Amino acid sequence: MRRFTYHEPATLDEAVSLLAAPNAQILAGGTDLLVELKEQLRRADCVVNIKKIPGIAGLAYDDKAGLRIGALATAREVEVSPLVLDKYRSLAQSVRELGSIQVRHRATIIGNVCRASPSADTIPPLIADGASLRICGAGGERTLKVEDFFLGPGRTVLKPGDVVTEIVVPPPPPGTRKIYIKHGRRKAMELATVGVAVTHVPGAETRIVLGAVAPTPLRARHAEDLLRGKRLTDELIAKAAQAAVAESRPISNVRASAEYRREMVGVLTRRALEQLR
Amino acid sequence: MTTIALTINGEARELAVEPYRSLLDVLRNEAGLTGTKKGCDVGDCGACTVLVDGKPVNSCLMLGVEADGSEVLTIEGLQPAPNRLHPLQEAFIRLGGAQCGFCTPGMIMMAAALLAENPSPSEEEIRFGIAGNICRCTGYTKIVEAIQAAGKELA
Incomplete structure (x- = not known):
């Protein structure tokens, strides 16, 4: 160095x-x-x-506010939290896919978000759950949806001096079901070729977020529109999966071709929805 | 230069370190403990795994200055007494868990952390646990067997 x-x-x-x-x-x-x-x-x-700054560590949950993830909370803390597994299952699933246990003992969730990699595992579940960031900077504090945070690969709205102090993930409405599916070339220590997170609130809305298939994590809004308030039938799931494919904008790189990624968006979106109904 | 005070393998040490040196380099150079290996130096291979305050970490991905005030355990500090090996070391020798040996210190430190949390892990749990430790010789089967055998002995 x-x-x-x-x-x-x-x-x-x-x-x-x-x-x-x-x-x-x-x-x-x-x-x-x-x-x-x-x-x-x-x-x-x-x-x-920033590890000596008080008040920005750890996880906290409250039935009204939801889950607060502090700037210093590690991926491992999230991984072993029974509460996260119970209420934020897709986030728990995504964290198990991030690096190794050694990495997860150091890496922070907020760091994974701020790095703004299109393939970051924790971002699709956070967006699907409607999470927000609290940012502290020269001009004071502001909050922003995680969904509106990214400008491109490695680029966010953060300005020099800004510190993301916490992520807040709303509490899940009763009956909510969640899943994150990661597709990679190998099981461990891998970046996602395609990642799909779905948060399904039966009778209300279904949010679908795709990772590694656009410059930033992408909400499949057309697919979501097809499913809003509906029962997840085979026919509807097939249509939503096709819509997600059409919305994805993948590139070809060392991990996969754009064509393959597009195909996998359809497969994984269908698989995710089938598992949630 | 910053002076850091930490405990390495049970011994209180004070070391003068540059802030831009990794804990791995500090351990190998300033502390003179070369048991911890430098493989990839970017957190992919796990050869540099040590325990910091009981948690397994890649020492290449941590600054030496960040270890100020902590307790570090390296492969040199694992044996319960001089001339007596740790059950993991015994099992790796007995069951052929090491061939070239380069990944072994990191592998054993990760296994020690794993067994401290879960004394009787399944094969799947062991493979999940050592996913961040790469071995190019053994094909992992004998490593998994050695960790399981050591777990039985430690339980």
């Missing part, structure tokens, strides 16, 4: 001002940052470790 200065701010305000400097990088889990610094994909003149 190239030389950088290192800071451990004790408050959020201090972190925000340190991060406003050019080439300042935020360090929470570090599992993406250190790789990118070593491979010189990213430059850091200054690294700001």
Whole structure:
């Protein structure tokens, strides 16, 4: 790694001002940052470790507000939480697919979101569940839907100095069913070729979010429209799967061709919906 | 340079480290403990796995300065007494869980963490547990058997 200065701010305000400097990088889990610094994909003149800041750690649940995931909450904390498995099953499924146990002990959920990889596993379930981010920056605090956070691969609406302090995921209405299916070339330590998250509220709405098939995680809105308030019949599921295929905009890369990805969007969307009815 | 104070294998140490050095480099160079191996250096292979405050991590993906105040356990600190091996080390030797040996320290540290949480894991649980540790020699079967055997002994 190239030389950088290192800071451990004790408050959020201090972190925000340190991060406003050019080439300042935020360090929470570090599992993406250190790789990118070593491979010189990213430059850091200054690294700001936010782990000493009080009040941004851990998970908390409340029947009204839902699940709060703090900036320092690791993927492993989410993975082993019985509450997450019970109420946020698709998020729990996606986290098991992220890296290895060693990585998950360091990597944070918010880091996975802020890295804004089109193939990130945790993002489709969070969007399907209607999650929001709380951002603290020079201009104060603001909240934003996770869905509106991404601009492109590796790009978000965050400005220099911004820190995402928490993600809030609304409580599931009674009877809600959720699933995340990841498709990869191997079972472990793999980036998704295609990921599909579905949150199904019977009699109300079904949200379908596709990963790794567009520059940002993508809601399959036409497919959702077909299913709104309806019972998931074979015929309707087939139509929704086709709609999702038409909405996807995949590229070809080392992991799969665009044609293959499109085909898999149909297969996985159908499979996900069949398992939720 | 920053001075960090940490416990490595039960021993209190103070080390002067540059902030841009990984914990892996600090362990191997500043602390002189070369049992922990550097394979890929980007968190894919698991050869650098150590326990930090009881949790298995890739020491290549952590800064040395982040270990300030923590307790680090490396393969050198696993044996219960000098001249006595840990049951995992015994089982890896007895059952052929190591061939070239490069992945073995990381594999054993990950297995130690796994058995601490779940003393009698199924084959599937072991394979899930060591998914982040790559071995190019054994084909994993003997590693899985060794971890299962050690688990029985430790339980």
